[in-house]
Amino acid sequence: MTAVHQQSEAGVESLYAPEGLETALKLPKSPEKNATPVHRPETLRELYARYCDCTRCRLGSRRQRFVFGAGNEQAVVMFIGEAPGAEEDAQGLPFVGEAGQLLARILQAIEFTRDEVYIANTVKCRPPNNRDPEPEEIASCLPILEEQIRLVRPALICALGRIAAHTLLRSDASLNNLRGRFHDYQGIKVLVTYHPSALLRNAAFKRPTWEDMKMLRREYDRLTAQQKAEE
Ligand code: SF4
Known part of the structure; x- marks a missing residue:
């Protein structure tokens, strides 16, 4: 042989x-x-083990914690944000700061719990001073997110904010232009809406976000009813 x-x-x-x-x-x-x-990797655990010490970009040398993702590993809905902030960096969990608390309230309003969905960020290490991740940092980190999506296999993705939307949809259109309708990412429906931290800065984004979230919930209900009918 x-x-x-x-x-x-x-x-x-x-x-x-x-x-x-x-x-x-x-x-x-x-x-x-x-x-x-x-x-x-065949499981999220395996994926985590592969990358938890990652230093593929310069953010790796500055982080306190690698912030992989959290939630239901077989979730129907996956939420994808931008990057960890200070609180996330300290705890190693996504969306646990002020924006995360707002996301939890938004989820509650559309009758989801955090444990029902899967939550991750586009990049896994905190950019200094909460700046936007640079294109090369996003590119370095993208294989991790792509593998997470492959392993969770959600039916719906909610892209929270411009960075997640532009990365997944390979678009540079304005967020206002992208929100309010479903897009496609490798056969998965993607809805774009404002990042919770944008809502904290500007209350005018709350109404359109609420409209987007109701759209997400309606699509979730439609897909799960369809799945039950097919069983
Ligand atoms: S941001 Fe992503 S690519 Fe960069 S060091 Fe962290 S895990 Fe690695």
């Missing part, structure tokens, strides 16, 4: 042959010399 077959039988998804073997077997060049085979 060749080394290639041994690796294949070991269940390695990305197969990189040892140096020299590529040429001998006319295999495509490995992306990196001596690259290590990479398994895709």
Whole structure:
């Protein structure tokens, strides 16, 4: 049995042959010399373990805690914010500061509990002075979010704020332009609304956010009723 077959039988998804073997077997060049085979994580726990010490971008050296995500690992609805703030950085949990308390009240108003949904941020480490994450920081962190979405497999995503919306939808349209309708992210319906911290700064955003949340709840009810009818 060749080394290639041994690796294949070991269940390695990305197969990189040892140096020299590529040429001998006319295999495509490995992306990196001596690259290590990479398994895709099969659980959120595995994903967390892979990245909890991440230093892929400069935010990793400044954080207190890596803020992965929290909630129901099989949630129908996933909320995605921007980045951890001071309180989240201290506790290692998303949306536990003032904006998080407001999000909890919004969830309660549309009859969800935090334990029913899954909550994460676009980037997992706190940017200094709560500045916006830089494009290269978002790009470095995006594989973690993409894997979280793949593993939770929500039917609905609510993008909270411009950073999450632009990242998921690969758009630079204004938030006002994106909100109020469903978009598509790899077959998952995405609703965009204001970030709770924006509501704390500007009460005028509360009414449109409430309209968006009611739309989210209606779609959740429609999808779950449809699923029950199909069972
Ligand atoms: S923000 Fe993301 S990519 Fe950057 S160090 Fe933290 S976990 Fe890694």
